[in-house]
Amino acid sequence: MVTGFLVAAVGPRLSFLVAGGLLPVLVAIAWRQLRRLDTVATIPAERLALVKESPLFAPLSVIALERVARRLHPEQVAAGVEIVHEGDPGDQFYLVEAGELEILHRTTVVNRLQAGDHFGEIALLRGTPRSATVRAVTPSRLLRLESGDFLAAVTQHAISSDRLESIVTARLDSSAAIRGQTPDRR
Numbered sequence: 001m002v003t004g005f006l007v008a009a010v011g012p013r014l015s016f017l018v019a020g021g022l023l024p025v026l027v028a029i030a031w032r033q034l035r036r037l038d039t040v041a042t043i044p045a046e047r048l049a050l051v052k053e054s055p056l057f058a059p060l061s062v063i064a065l066e067r068v069a070r071r072l073h074p075e076q077v078a079a080g081v082e083i084v085h086e087g088d089p090g091d092q093f094y095l096v097e098a099g100e101l102e103i104l105h106r107t108t109v110v111n112r113l114q115a116g117d118h119f120g121e122i123a124l125l126r127g128t129p130r131s132a133t134v135r136a137v138t139p140s141r142l143l144r145l146e147s148g149d150f151l152a153a154v155t156q157h158a159i160s161s162d163r164l165e166s167i168v169t170a171r172l173d174s175s176a177a178i179r180g181q182t183p184d185r186r
Contacts, residue, residue, distance in 0.1 A: 043066055043069045043070055046097075047069050047072060047097075047143065048065065048066065048069045050095055050097060050115075050116065050143065051065050051068050051069045051072070051095070052065055053116060054095060054116070054118060055163050055167070056118065056121070056154050056163055056167070057153065057154070059163070060153060064153060067153070068145065068149070068153050071145060071146070071149045072095065072143040072144065072145055073143070073144045073145075074097070074141065074142070074143055074144075075141070075142045075143075075144055076139070076140075076141055077099070077136045077139070077140045077141075077142060078136065078139055079136050079137060079138050079139055079140075080135065080136065081135065081136050082133055082134070082135045083101070083119075083134045083135070083136065083142065084119070084120060084130050084132075084133065084134050085130060085133050086104070086105065086106070086129075086130050086131065086132050086133045087129045087130060088129060088130045089123070089129055089130070090120060090122070090123020090124050090128070090129065090130050090147070091123075091124075091146070091147045092120055092124075092144050092145065092146060092147060092150075093118065093119075093120040093121055093124055093144070093145045093146075093147070093150040094118060094119050094120050094134075094142045094143065094144055094145070095116075095117075095118050095142065095143040095145070096113050096114060096115055096116065096117045096118065096119075096140065096141075096142060097115060097140075097141040097142060097143050098115050098140060098141040099114070099115070099136060099137075099138045099139055099140025099141060099142075100112060100113070100114050100136075100137040100138045100140065101113040101114075101117075101119075101134050101135060101136050101137060101140060102134070102135055102137050103119065103132045103133070103134055104132060104133040104134075104135060105131075105132050105133075110132065112137070113134070119134050120134075120150075121150070121167065124147050124150055124151060125151075125165075
């Protein structure tokens with residue numbers, strides 16, 4: 001509508017010059033806002049790589065991987081700090097970005113975690129209290145994902161869901177063997 005009026009008023013040649021000159025002016029005016037949006041929308045490459053390398057998330061589409069990466073909340077944890085405590089309700093999943101952590105059943109160390117590992121999935125999937133305590137051995141960087149975001153990502157994709165089930169079963173079996181019990185696979 002505006003284009004037709006402009007062509008009729010000043011002719012096609014001048015119309016192209018006006019339209020061609022207007023676009024760069026509009027971009028220059030909006031540049032700060034566009035850069036701010038770009039900064040907010042950008043996901044750190046290391047974070048996206050960590051999500052892609054996780055066996056739980058690797059089968060997801062690029063869009064789903066970016067959604068998970070965008071919803072991760074970074075946390076710094078000092079050595080000696082307990083991140084989750086055995087018996088507490090589980091409402092978050094964690095990816096280890098850096099550092100070393102230990103998994104304890106009561107007071108016995110049953111496993112160690114490092115960059116690329118994860119924890120918290122058993123309580124979220126089963127809806128049970130935390131099955132172990134996780135404590136930082138060294139200063140660590142974690143990426144926390146809320147329960148709803150975690151479950152939405154892994155339970156809506158068959159391969160991720162199967163991998164999650166296999167990991168949970170293996171961890172429960174290992175934990176039960178250490179305690180000398182039969183696995184609780186609720």
